[in-house]
Amino acid sequence: MRKVITYGTFDLLHYGHINLLKRAKERGDYLIVALSTDEFNWNEKRKKCYFSYEKRKQILEAIRYVDLVIPEESWEQKISDVKEFKVDTFVIGDDWEGKFDFLKEYCEVVYLPRTPEISTTQIKQNLGEQKQ
Numbered sequence: 001m002r003k004v005i006t007y008g009t010f011d012l013l014h015y016g017h018i019n020l021l022k023r024a025k026e027r028g029d030y031l032i033v034a035l036s037t038d039e040f041n042w043n044e045k046r047k048k049c050y051f052s053y054e055k056r057k058q059i060l061e062a063i064r065y066v067d068l069v070i071p072e073e074s075w076e077q078k079i080s081d082v083k084e085f086k087v088d089t090f091v092i093g094d095d096w097e098g099k100f101d102f103l104k105e106y107c108e109v110v111y112l113p114r115t116p117e118i119s120t121t122q123i124k125q126n127l128g129e130q131k132q
Contacts, residue, residue, distance in 0.1 A: 002028035004089045005081060007072050009036045010056050011049040016115035018063070023112050024091040025065035032085055033060050034072040044075065082106045 006024045010017055010033070025031045035057055041047040049056070053071070060069050070081070082090065082103060090103050094111040103109050 001030055002088045003030045003032065003085060004028035004091055005032040005034060005085065005087045006091045007034040007036070007078070008092075009041055009045075009047060009049065010060055011047075011051055013056075013059055018065075019115045020091075020093060020112060021063060021065040027089050027091060027110065030067045031065055032068045032070060032081075032087070033066050034070050034077075034081060035060060036072045040071075040073050078103060079106060 004024050004027050006020065008017070008020075021031065021033070035053065036045070038049060038053045041049055051059070057069050060066050070085075078090070078100065079102075081087065083106065087107050089108040089110055090100060091110045091112055092100060093114045095114055097111045100109055
């Protein structure tokens, strides 16, 4: 069985996220999503999520491409996750191109093109503009 892992916040889930998850799942038999915790998002990324970790986890678990959701609590956990879950392929959006090449020692690393016309940041900006 080929295992694939991806990482992200997945707040305000949209079709760009679904495209990424679908394409990630196509690279293997079992897709693990490491979901950024609220604490990690705030303390390390300076991001405030609209939905809590538990709500985002619940949404991801309902998606047919996702087999397992685990917490992402630090930048450093990627190597240990790959080893612990015996991951064959690490997948992430190409906006991170080159940032995770250090994982090539442990598994295949794939940077997938983002869905160009959609992002959570864009959704938040558009909602903010509508309030004015």
